[in-house]
Amino acid sequence: MPIVTCIEDLRLLAKQRVPRMFYDYADSGSWTESTYRANNTEFAPIKFRQRVAVDMSNRTLATEMIGQPVAMPVALAPTGLTGMQHADGEILAARAAEKFGVPFTLSTMSICSIEDVEAHTTKPFWFQLYVMKDRDFIARLIERARAANCSALVLTLDLQVLGQRHKDIRNGLSAPPKLTLPNIVNMATKPRWCMGMLGTKRRYFGNIVGHAPKVADMSSLSSWTANQFDLTLSWKDVEWIKKLWGGKLIIKGIMDVEDARLARDSGADALIVSNHGGRQLDGAQTSIAALPAIVEAVGDGIEVHMDGGIRSGQDIIKAVALGAKGVYIGRPFLYGLGAMGEAGVTKCLEILQKELDLTMAFCGLRDIRDVDRRILLPGTFPT
Numbered sequence: 001m002p003i004v005t006c007i008e009d010l011r012l013l014a015k016q017r018v019p020r021m022f023y024d025y026a027d028s029g030s031w032t033e034s035t036y037r038a039n040n041t042e043f044a045p046i047k048f049r050q051r052v053a054v055d056m057s058n059r060t061l062a063t064e065m066i067g068q069p070v071a072m073p074v075a076l077a078p079t080g081l082t083g084m085q086h087a088d089g090e091i092l093a094a095r096a097a098e099k100f101g102v103p104f105t106l107s108t109m110s111i112c113s114i115e116d117v118e119a120h121t122t123k124p125f126w127f128q129l130y131v132m133k134d135r136d137f138i139a140r141l142i143e144r145a146r147a148a149n150c151s152a153l154v155l156t157l158d159l160q161v162l163g164q165r166h167k168d169i170r171n172g173l174s175a176p177p178k179l180t181l182p183n184i185v186n187m188a189t190k191p192r193w194c195m196g197m198l199g200t201k202r203r204y205f206g207n208i209v210g211h212a213p214k215v216a217d218m219s220s221l222s223s224w225t226a227n228q229f230d231l232t233l234s235w236k237d238v239e240w241i242k243k244l245w246g247g248k249l250i251i252k253g254i255m256d257v258e259d260a261r262l263a264r265d266s267g268a269d270a271l272i273v274s275n276h277g278g279r280q281l282d283g284a285q286t287s288i289a290a291l292p293a294i295v296e297a298v299g300d301g302i303e304v305h306m307d308g309g310i311r312s313g314q315d316i317i318k319a320v321a322l323g324a325k326g327v328y329i330g331r332p333f334l335y336g337l338g339a340m341g342e343a344g345v346t347k348c349l350e351i352l353q354k355e356l357d358l359t360m361a362f363c364g365l366r367d368i369r370d371v372d373r374r375i376l377l378p379g380t381f382p383t
């Protein structure tokens with residue numbers, strides 16, 4: 001068993017174990033990947049104030065996100081094709097999250113369907129919605145999420161057009177995978193992964209195939225999906241979706257203070273400061289840099305969450321100190337999943353929890369709800 005002591009160890013293990021085109025799909029950003037890389041590196045210049053000789057006993061990381069209790073202020077981000085990192089990936093990740101006491105968010109573009117995940121979990125999870133042109137399909141997806149007892153809808157607004165990832169094009173990434181010679185050779189050298197994948201009974205893109213009109217099988221999926229992202233999406237649609245859903249609503253993909261105010265005015269329960277993990281607008285500001293101005297702009301009118309570049313507990317506490325009520329992790333849990341399945345996702349959460357807890361102690365605090373920018377060294381963080 002290899003020693004796994006940080007998220008980077010999980011990444012390296014996943015890189016060894018997951019066929020290259022699927023690993024690259026997760027571990028890449030759009031175009032030059034500048035925003036993808038900076039999302040993480042811009043955490044480093046932010047420095048802590050280390051405190052000593054203060055009571056650090058009885059620490060707690062437990063808090064709430066959108067009024068729901070969480071063991072620590074972390075949720076699993078929605079990621080499409082999660083079942084490509086490991087057979088039944090969505091189910092395994094959802095199980096690890098529920099055992100740990102943090103939310104799991106199922107993507108519209110997942111391999112396992114809403115019903116698959118519901119059947120294999122015991123607690124409510126969150127569902128992420130992309131706005132498709134076919135509004136009847138959206139209404140049915142919302143109905144399915146409600147029937148599965150999903151306890152929040154995460155509405156992603158930053159995907160009206162698609163960022164391009166060079167690696168996916170070079171690797172011939174498609175679903176099902178293109179059987180080019182390099183892909184066959186690569187999959188054949190990862191027998192553990194391939195046997196697992198062949199053993200899966202789940203249907204690919206279970207939220208869509210068999211549910212969207214004229215998408216009875218995989219052959220018609222790509223063209224349907226490509227034409228479904230809605231160029232005309234507006235805040236009126238958000239209003240319609242909010243009404244239809246009627247439950248907790250989180251708006252994802254906010255990077256601008258004006259959009260943040262509109263999200264607040266829409267009546268949503270939370271917004272996520274997110275540049276889609278550097279997979280959409282290459283050259284966009286990093287999430288951690290965008291966070292403070294958005295927190296200030298919306299005041300107490302809406303809960304602010306963030307994602308993008310979180311790779312350690314230190315990153316989490318910096319985001320919380322700058323006003324995030326919670327953060328989401330995308331690639332870190334995908335690395336865990338690719339490396340070791342459910343145990344890898346649990347390991348990822350354990351690593352982050354331990355780092356977060358110890359860092360909070362070094363900063364002289366015992367309760368995550370007391371963390372604010374006073375733990376940061378003035379002049380080292382964005383304002």
Ligand code: FNR
Pocket residue numbers: 025026027039077078079080081107108109128156252274275276277278279307308309310328329330331332
């Ligand atoms: C994503 N992301 C994403 N977001 C979303 O709203 N719906 C989706 O289906 C996907 N799919 C997806 C696939 C993969 C492989 C990745 C890596 C990301 C974006 C995701 O929710 C989140 O915003 C980022 O992953 C956060 O950045 P980190 O934690 O990966 O650095």
